[in-house]
Amino acid sequence: MSAAGNHNDCDAGPQRTKPLGVEQALEVLLARARPLTETETLPLARSRGRVLAEPLASTVDLPPWDNSAMDGYALRAEDAATTQGRLPVSQRVPAGSSAEPLVPRTAARIFTGAPVPAHADTVVVQESCQRDGDVVIVPAALERGANIRRRAEDVRAGDTVIAAGTRLSTQQLGLAASVGAARVRVYRRLRVAFFASGDELTMPGEPLSPGKIYNSNRFLFQGLLEDLGCDVIDLGTVPDTFDATAEALRRGAEQADLVMASGGVSVGEEDHVRPAVQQIGTLDLWNVAMRPGKPLAFGHIGDTPFIGSPGNPVSLFVTFCLFARPFILRMQGVERGLVPNALRVRAGFDWPTPGKRREYHRARITTGADGIPVAEIFESRSSASLRSLAWAGGLVDIAAGTTVTAGDSVVFLPLCELLG
Ligand code: AMP
Numbered sequence: 388m389s390a391a392g393n394h395n396d397c398d399a400g401p402q403r404t405k406p407l408g409v410e411q412a413l414e415v416l417l418a419r420a421r422p423l424t425e426t427e428t429l430p431l432a433r434s435r436g437r438v439l440a441e442p443l444a445s446t447v448d449l450p451p452w453d454n455s456a457m458d459g460y461a462l463r464a465e466d467a468a469t470t471q472g473r474l475p476v477s478q479r480v481p482a483g484s485s486a487e488p489l490v491p492r493t494a495a496r497i498f499t500g501a502p503v504p505a506h507a508d509t510v511v512v513q514e515s516c517q518r519d520g521d522v523v524i525v526p527a528a529l530e531r532g533a534n535i536r537r538r539a540e541d542v543r544a545g546d547t548v549i550a551a552g553t554r555l556s557t558q559q560l561g562l563a564a565s566v567g568a569a570r571v572r573v574y575r576r577l578r579v580a581f582f583a584s585g586d587e588l589t590m591p592g593e594p595l596s597p598g599k600i601y602n603s604n605r606f607l608f609q610g611l612l613e614d615l616g617c618d619v620i621d622l623g624t625v626p627d628t629f630d631a632t633a634e635a636l637r638r639g640a641e642q643a644d645l646v647m648a649s650g651g652v653s654v655g656e657e658d659h660v661r662p663a664v665q666q667i668g669t670l671d672l673w674n675v676a677m678r679p680g681k682p683l684a685f686g687h688i689g690d691t692p693f694i695g696s697p698g699n700p701v702s703l704f705v706t707f708c709l710f711a712r713p714f715i716l717r718m719q720g721v722e723r724g725l726v727p728n729a730l731r732v733r734a735g736f737d738w739p740t741p742g743k744r745r746e747y748h749r750a751r752i753t754t755g756a757d758g759i760p761v762a763e764i765f766e767s768r769s770s771a772s773l774r775s776l777a778w779a780g781g782l783v784d785i786a787a788g789t790t791v792t793a794g795d796s797v798v799f800l801p802l803c804e805l806l807g
């Protein structure tokens with residue numbers, strides 16, 4: 388059994404579970420993520436954000452031949468030295484054309500990207516040249532080899548340019564196109580179903596009756612999952628009853644590769660996600676030693692994994708970024724970069740009372756007087772505060788039992804490392 392243990396016994400609430408560290412919980416979770424195996428071949432233009440299922444190798448050299456990096460004149464540097472820099476212009480080579488071998492003691496008018504004529508070894512930029520009719524006057528002393536991009540200096544035919552398990556970015560599509568890939572083999576999209584549980588939830592647009600709040604998690608789930616390139620199935624708002632919760636879980640497990648839910652994972656009598664997963668599947672309820680965020684529910688309904696997070700929107704967001712996202716990436720076939728890279732920045736705040744749990748503060752970076760980045764934290768630590776999330780550019784990560792004084796170095800996780 389894993390470090391997390393299996394708590395199918397209904398009496399074993401999170402209070403009885405030994406808290407898990409964030410890294411430890413992530414390790415156990417990732418060990419249980421089964422990557423997709425089904426692949427499809429897509430036109431390059433439709434493959435952005437998809438995960439490459441096989442290495443992409445180049446069939447061509449890049450550049451395919453020596454070519455000019457500038458508009459100017461191609462010549463032999465030695466000829467400039469022996470002619471006081473006066474050379475007749477013997478041909479014109481625009482991009483897209485082919486060049487004749489260079490006639491000795493002449494220059495070729497050449498443009499960026501055009502092939503360098505055989506025997507030319509240097510390109511002189513046009514700004515350094517003067518034209519005198521059919522003759523070009525170049526500096527007599529030239530740096531041999533200047534302004535030529537050499538054949539295969541970027542990519543050699545046969546090189547792997549993008550590794551399997553890479554989520555294709557816009558830049559990588561550009562690279563794939565440059566080596567002539569018209570289609571790529573990618574994993575199919577991951578289907579993720581989610582629901583928001585809670586009798587208090589009302590959709591925006593509906594009137595708000597007493598005791599109700601608007602369902603914001605629906606929008607967090609939808610966006611976070613779409614940004615990860617998932618096919619998203621919204622199972623709706625689920626009331627706080629065992630039957631409705633079990634039914635939503637079953638529907639999700641039937642349609643999706645992963646089911647997610649927010650709310651109802653605590654041990655209160657209104658929390659039905661936990662008992663429902665336990666009844667129709669298996670569940671580990673993890674007490675992760677972090678704030679916001681504990682507890683985190685992980686289980687299976689049949690073969691379909693389930694991740695349940697607390698209902699507070701900030702808790703959902705933080706647990707999604709730290710746990711669900713790496714799990715989803717691994718299921719999608721991503722092989723590297725599952726764990727966010729942290730930066731060290733200077734604290735622009737004091738944190739005088741050490742916390743019992745690791746604390747993730749919503750934070751924003753400003754530039755200090757000396758140009759060093761400084762992290763400010765949001766005044767409220769409430770895990771219900773969506774204003775704090777909308778304000779933040781990342782999270783400051785403070786270990787349990789530590790204090791911070793303004794000016795100290797602190798760990799900052801930028802949102803670009805936590806999303807998408
Ligand atoms: P729970 O985890 O179900 O105990 O919910 C914890 C807190 O989060 C409660 O104050 C809920 O009202 C709130 N909450 C639960 N679900 C949502 C949601 N979908 N949108 C906004 N707040 C929620």
Ligand code: MG
Binds near residue numbers: 698
């Ligand atoms: Mg609830």
